[in-house]
Amino acid sequence: MGEAATKPNPTEDRLATLSMPENGWADAARKAALARVREMGLPGRRDEYWKFTRPDTLVQADAPQAALFHNEEGPLFGEMDRLKIVFVDGVFDPKQSDDLTLSGVRIDRLADSADIHWASDLYGALEANGHYVPRPLAALNTAYATDGVLIHVTGKAEKPINFIYLHENETSDAILHHVVKLDPGAELTLLETGPAAARFNKCMEVDVADTANFHHVRAQGRDHERRAATHIFARLGTESVFKTFTLTVNGRLTRNECVVELTGDDAVAHVAGACVGDGDFHHDDTVFVTHDALRCESRQVFKKVLRNGAVGVFQGKILVKEGAQKTDGYQISQSLLLDDDSQFLAKPELEIYADDVACSHGSTSGAIDEEALFYLRSRGVPANVATDLLTLAFLAEAVEEIENETLRDALVERLQGWLERHRG
């Protein structure tokens, strides 16, 4: 009794609310992950990588309530031919999903995949490998994920796969874990759309074998009060390509971590994001790219538009290991602050142990260019339309990281809609 009255332990308080699912092949990985969580402890305000973002609501035992938000917009990418996999508040919904068969791909549900072998080498493995800095929320995810899919891409996927996340319950607390494995030469485009849950913890591990291609475009949806902590862990083989882009609109708190390891020569990794926030909005991109092979290229391009007290955070690192010669690393993070109340906090880092590399990084904060605004207005463009044009122009460098024009145009349209609804 005396002992129980000692200091509070948020980690154990949170763990006490969870129960570990049993699914045979993943049990060992889950238990190992739980041990990692206990060792690291869930994030606190004093942790080096949580100085700019308060982890409290992500860690607390119960998910804070998040009102549902609906607007007139139809489903994103609605007109594209894609394989839909739908989750409602973090639970796979077979009725709204397509049949999980696709040429060049094998898709299994984490929750009923007792006989899977290929994923047992991967589930939790890239996450476990990604703790250059502690990422306890990812380890918690591996230990307690209740759903998710395992995708094995053996050839060129016939069409994109779209995870659609619907949020229907105001207090839902979802933990999803996906694993994607691409065989040599395989290709997949993965789309993720929607707000998912009141609180969403998502982890995705992506293993990109030699010469394989993985394109990922995500739109974190529009609920104002939702919270999310997401992780992507990727490992890249020789001459492989990994490109991920995230659009975030609204959301009280979003923490997106992306951990990429270039382990094969001549691999390419692009990690990009654009976010627009108005008011009670906190968005954090934490990116860690490790070069551990010859002649690899990496790009980090992040743009944030913030107004009415919105907060943006960027923590980005390029680590070039010894021997990773001819590395070409690039990192840019920029914010457009539409008023004096909004805030952008950036922590760019380079750590280089090879002597023949090119790495550059930059970070800026700025306001709308008054000269450009006047120029546009003097041609008859109303001030609010001119501001939208300049805002989209600011975001363009990040959005252009998306190669597929159809996907890009769909996201630009969403951004335009958001800007029109959030004019000053």
Added chain:
Amino acid sequence: MLNIKNLHVQLEEEDKQILKGVDLTVEAGKVHAIMGPNGSGKSTLSYVLSGRDGYEVTGGEATLDGEDLLDMEPEERAAAGLFLAFQYPVEIPGVGNMTFLRTAVNAQRKARGEEELSAADFLKIIRERAKALKIDADMLKRPVNVGFSGGEKKRNEILQMAMLEPKMCILDETDSGLDVDAMKLVAEGVNALRNEGRGFLVITHYQRLLDHIKPDVVHIMADGKIVKTGGPELALEVENNGYADILAEVA
């Protein structure tokens, strides 16, 4: 068309009077030129008329076809038919020249209650007008003025003028930074737009632009006022004798 009466303007941030009672009337179909030494207030006049921030009107008025310009937002002035060709056109990375022009043309049409131009119609018109100014397809696609040479920027200003078809055009030192050939091209563009319904106010330091854009009336501005008005011969007088004689004469 453009009526300026006893216009007084000072800088918003410091107590400095720039325009000290400007009187000027530009009639439809006429080209007026304003010449004057540095610091006489020529560019300020163009900025105040187009609605740029940073200036405070402390007296007088300016109207376009009877409408009070000074009470309007910059975009309203544009829709009312005022156009300023900038001395230093602004570069806007990320906004395509074509998108910019189409947005501007249609915003003005909308403000005037006219139907917007379709993409196809717009394309047809802009191609034709760009060609006359030797502006190629690449320049139309590129971001507004980004990487344009001095001459290209000024031609782009004239293209905007040609597309927006304003009633009253103000050209602020459009000749600055241009070589003779580029100046001729720009002047031809301006001359092609001269007609009975349109007024021009050409601001320049030098007479040479006025060899190509022949003015009907020439004004000399000094210390925030129009100090002398005459015919084209006044520009030649400046060219030959400088401003000193004229200023001494009116002092």
